[in-house]
Amino acid sequence: MKQFKRLIIPYFIWAIIILVIPLFLIALYAFTTEGNEVMTLSFTWGNFAKFLEATYLNVILKSFWLGLLTTFICLVLGYPLALIIARCSEKMQGLLIMLVTIPMWINMLLRTYAWMNLLSDNGIINNLLAKIGLGPINMMYTDFSVMLGLICNFMPFMIIPIHTSLNKMDKSLIEAAYDLGANRFQTFWKVIWKLSLPGVVNGIMMVFLLAISSFVIPKLLGGGQYMLIGNLIESQFISVGDWNFGSAISMILAVIILLSMSLMKRMDKEKGE
Amino acid sequence: MKKSTRFEKIYLGIVFLLMYLPVAVVIIFSFNESKLPVRLTGFSLQWYQKLFADRDMQEALVNSLILGAASCAVSAVIGTMGAVGLSRIHWKTKGALEYISILPLMIPEIILGMVLMAFFYMLNLPFGMLTLLIGHTVFCIPYILMEVKARLVGMDPSLEEAARDLGATSLRAFFDITLPLIMPAVASGSLLAFAMSMDDVVISIFINGPRLSTLPIKVYTQIKTGVTPEINALCTIMLAFTVLLLLVYSLVRKLYRKLR
Amino acid sequence: MNKLIELKNLTKNFDDQQVLRGINLDIYENEFLTLLGPSGCGKTTTLRIIAGFEEPSGGEVLFNGIEISKLPPYKREVNTVFQKYALFPHLNVADNIGFGLNLKKVDKTVISQKVSKMLKMVGLEGFEKRDVTLLSGGQQQRVAIARALVNEPKILLLDEPLGALDAKIRKQMQIELKKIQQEVGITFIYVTHDQEEALSMSDTVVVMNNGEIQQIGAPTDIYNEPENRFVASFIGESNIIEGIMIKDFLVQFDGFEFECVDKGFEDNEEIEVVLRPEDLDIVEPSQAKLNGVVRNVTFKGVHYEILVETELRTYKVQTTDYAEVGRQVGLKFGPEDIHVMYRMGAY
Numbered sequence: 001m002k003q004f005k006r007l008i009i010p011y012f013i014w015a016i017i018i019l020v021i022p023l024f025l026i027a028l029y030a031f032t033t034e035g036n037e038v039m040t041l042s043f044t045w046g047n048f049a050k051f052l053e054a055t056y057l058n059v060i061l062k063s064f065w066l067g068l069l070t071t072f073i074c075l076v077l078g079y080p081l082a083l084i085i086a087r088c089s090e091k092m093q094g095l096l097i098m099l100v101t102i103p104m105w106i107n108m109l110l111r112t113y114a115w116m117n118l119l120s121d122n123g124i125i126n127n128l129l130a131k132i133g134l135g136p137i138n139m140m141y142t143d144f145s146v147m148l149g150l151i152c153n154f155m156p157f158m159i160i161p162i163h164t165s166l167n168k169m170d171k172s173l174i175e176a177a178y179d180l181g182a183n184r185f186q187t188f189w190k191v192i193w194k195l196s197l198p199g200v201v202n203g204i205m206m207v208f209l210l211a212i213s214s215f216v217i218p219k220l221l222g223g224g225q226y227m228l229i230g231n232l233i234e235s236q237f238i239s240v241g242d243w244n245f246g247s248a249i250s251m252i253l254a255v256i257i258l259l260s261m262s263l264m265k266r267m268d269k270e271k272g273e
Numbered sequence: 274m275k276k277s278t279r280f281e282k283i284y285l286g287i288v289f290l291l292m293y294l295p296v297a298v299v300i301i302f303s304f305n306e307s308k309l310p311v312r313l314t315g316f317s318l319q320w321y322q323k324l325f326a327d328r329d330m331q332e333a334l335v336n337s338l339i340l341g342a343a344s345c346a347v348s349a350v351i352g353t354m355g356a357v358g359l360s361r362i363h364w365k366t367k368g369a370l371e372y373i374s375i376l377p378l379m380i381p382e383i384i385l386g387m388v389l390m391a392f393f394y395m396l397n398l399p400f401g402m403l404t405l406l407i408g409h410t411v412f413c414i415p416y417i418l419m420e421v422k423a424r425l426v427g428m429d430p431s432l433e434e435a436a437r438d439l440g441a442t443s444l445r446a447f448f449d450i451t452l453p454l455i456m457p458a459v460a461s462g463s464l465l466a467f468a469m470s471m472d473d474v475v476i477s478i479f480i481n482g483p484r485l486s487t488l489p490i491k492v493y494t495q496i497k498t499g500v501t502p503e504i505n506a507l508c509t510i511m512l513a514f515t516v517l518l519l520l521v522y523s524l525v526r527k528l529y530r531k532l533r
Numbered sequence: 534m535n536k537l538i539e540l541k542n543l544t545k546n547f548d549d550q551q552v553l554r555g556i557n558l559d560i561y562e563n564e565f566l567t568l569l570g571p572s573g574c575g576k577t578t579t580l581r582i583i584a585g586f587e588e589p590s591g592g593e594v595l596f597n598g599i600e601i602s603k604l605p606p607y608k609r610e611v612n613t614v615f616q617k618y619a620l621f622p623h624l625n626v627a628d629n630i631g632f633g634l635n636l637k638k639v640d641k642t643v644i645s646q647k648v649s650k651m652l653k654m655v656g657l658e659g660f661e662k663r664d665v666t667l668l669s670g671g672q673q674q675r676v677a678i679a680r681a682l683v684n685e686p687k688i689l690l691l692d693e694p695l696g697a698l699d700a701k702i703r704k705q706m707q708i709e710l711k712k713i714q715q716e717v718g719i720t721f722i723y724v725t726h727d728q729e730e731a732l733s734m735s736d737t738v739v740v741m742n743n744g745e746i747q748q749i750g751a752p753t754d755i756y757n758e759p760e761n762r763f764v765a766s767f768i769g770e771s772n773i774i775e776g777i778m779i780k781d782f783l784v785q786f787d788g789f790e791f792e793c794v795d796k797g798f799e800d801n802e803e804i805e806v807v808l809r810p811e812d813l814d815i816v817e818p819s820q821a822k823l824n825g826v827v828r829n830v831t832f833k834g835v836h837y838e839i840l841v842e843t844e845l846r847t848y849k850v851q852t853t854d855y856a857e858v859g860r861q862v863g864l865k866f867g868p869e870d871i872h873v874m875y876r877m878g879a880y
Contacts, residue, residue, distance in 0.1 A: 008358025022392035107472045114295030213381030230383045435619040437606045439633035
């Protein structure tokens with residue numbers, strides 16, 4: 001069996017060259033100025049300092065806020081759904097979960113584009129509204145359209161982990177809670193919710209990660225001027241050409257994600273005990 | 274299980290409506306006669322005809338298929354070998370390697386795209402099919418690696434021992450026993466990877482060449498300008514393709530479970 | 534009979550843990566030998582070294598007098614029946630059984646003949662095309678045995694092969710395994726932690742603990758003449774009492790001297806005595822040296838299990854006679870019921 005250890009070599013080389021080195025490269029960019037040549041390195045905090053300018057700080061805060069809001073709404077809407085599904089018969093559950101999963105397979109572009117059909121100024125909704133004499137409502141290119149896109153796109157990522165942990169739960173625990181005199185609310189709060197927390201934490205992490213780093217959805221549903229962190233990174237790399245600043249933003253995004261993930265993990269551990 | 278109440282049914286209905294209605298609208302209007310995607314005027318296939326006549330589209334489709342197949346093939350080889358190797362080593366670095374293997378699935382795509390762009394630029398690699406191929410392996414390999422690894426973990430190690438006991442060399446045991454048994458996982462992982470590659474837009478935007486376009490990139494650039502019936506038709510085709518892949522995938526999974 | 538395998542001072546370390554501490558064992562042709570011991574005693578490791586899946590850290594493995602410990606498994610005339618059978622799920626019954634012959638490039642028609650013959654022997658005639666994953670545990674077990682035996686090995690190794698079966702099929706398979714062994718006339722090396730299984734099937738039982746052999750012997754010897762406290766307590770139930778061997782055929786324990794049938798100890802050597810619960814009889818106090826009070830009676834189906842508290846200890850007695858709790862009784866046993874063994878360190 002020993003000889004098969006060597007099979008890992010191509011993967012190892014690939015991981016080092018394509019993943020590890022480029023990631024270090026970005027850190028290098030983030031802390032240096034000007035020029036994309038490695039030869040002319042000069043260390044600086046400037047790229048991060050630039051971030052404190054109001055325009056950029058606003059982008060971060062807005063992304064953060066939108067990410068939190070999206071995650072929260074997904075949780076509030078998704079949890080009851082997962083609960084309803086988990087209480088259906090085995091066969092029905094399979095079907096419903098499949099219905100939840102399929103959109104995850106549909107290209108995100110397509111799902112986002114689909115909303116444009118409905119929301120645009122001369123789109124279907126406004127046309128229907130006009131028929132009953134209501135003036136056109138501007139829905140495209142607003143916070144509303146972006147949020148709607150984010151929520152509908154990422155909802156399955158909240159529902160599935162919650163459903164998994166609800167489904168894994170021993171049903172007799174719920175009966176035991178009733179048996180011991182808990183009412184419906186107490187049973188939910190003290191037993192069901194507590195036991196589904198791992199799934200909830202997973203769902204929150206996934207949705208938040210996806211929402212805060214989203215880039216296509218705000219671009220399409222928010223318009224060219226709509227800026228979230230993802231769009232800022234793209235513009236720095238593709239249109240502005242300030243790679244150093246772009247790298248610094250990416251690092252900040254990565255730090256935000258890592259921090260929130262470790263925070264959630266810690267909460268999960270504390271609550272679990 | 275008790276039956277869901279009427280309120281629960283309505284709630285389920287609303288959420289699924291939100292998830293599926295927009296997509297349904299796209300499909301319906303792709304067959305609509307009118308240029309304006311607002312009112313249904315009659316059935317027509319003209320948008321599909323226009324689409325098929327579009328040279329750029331054809332080219333983009335071919336590019337996507339080549340890219341998907343190539344990145345999936347390369348990833349299948351590296352990922353499968355990696356998974357087998359990973360299951361055989363007991364170094365201290367194993368943990369780190371396993372962490373790296375899921376890294377691409379945790380880092381936001383936008384960062385991956387940007388990282389790769391900067392890296393290729395520094396290497397002076399011309400942006401085009403090659404950079405796209407390398408870029409797509411970044412998310413394809415982890416999928417295949419994870420599927421195969423899960424399969425290997427679930428496999429009884431005495432199977433390979435049994436083969437050697439019955440007279441097979443280690444090499445024969447690997448090819449006669451282990452490989453056939455992990456093949457379904459390789460296949461389902463590759464399908465997943467293929468679907469991902471065919472769908473990817475974020476990473477591709479950063480690393481595609483100036484004149485090269487894949488199907489998703491084509492859609493992306495066209496959508497930005499607004500809603501048209503041609504794009505509705507294109508999206509419908511892509512949707513059909515996804516459904517087809519899903520069917521094949523579930524078929525492979527079924528086979529896979531049978532072998533357990 | 535010829536010596537087939539000789540293990541000489543075999544040791545094995547995993548990392549810093551010593552799992553075999555010098556195993557010396559001769560295995561003969563046509564022998565049904567069982568390695569018996571609690572989990573972690575080294576029995577499976579010994580088996581895996583004979584099969585070739587592990588290399589010993591020290592010592593020798595001789596096969597017909599030739600050292601084979603570095604030989605890969607596929608070059609050994611030894612086949613294994615694995616604990617969870619390890620049937621190849623992607624091959625049908627016939628292809629599983631024919632796997633080894635196929636590798637040896639045996640002619641296809643010969644293979645299918647041999648496969649059918651094997652299936653007949655294990656009682657699965659006509660199962661050739663079946664899917665192995667759909668067979669019952671007992672059937673899978675039979676296929677695994679057939680797959681190993683079709684290669685006509687000199688030795689068949691069985692690693693707790695009945696562990697995954699339920700009690701009834703297990704009993705049936707025990708009988709069948711013994712029958713098969715006699716039919717094919719080769720050596721079986723059988724690993725188990727089930728003492729009943731070991732005693733009922735084997736010609737020779739090797740009791741192991743902590744990487745060392747405790748005793749080698751025929752089942753009756755192992756049961757009746759345990760060499761030390763570990764063997765006595767691992768096999769069957771027993772009362773173990775510390776005593777002194779005053780001289781040949783005379784032993785002293787619990788303050789009395791008893792006649793016995795053991796000899797060869799030094800005079801006044803400190804020893805331990807085993808009294809099997811089923812060898813003790815409950816009698817009137819006047820008829821026995823050892824007296825005590827009945828503390829507990831449990832009905833066990835065929836017999837009662839009675840705990841009798843004497844001055845110094847509590848004896849376990851298995852008898853068909855009933856004695857009520859609180860009664861004053863005597864404990865009677867003959868000289869042949871006293872098994873004297875060497876005293877061990879702390880166990």
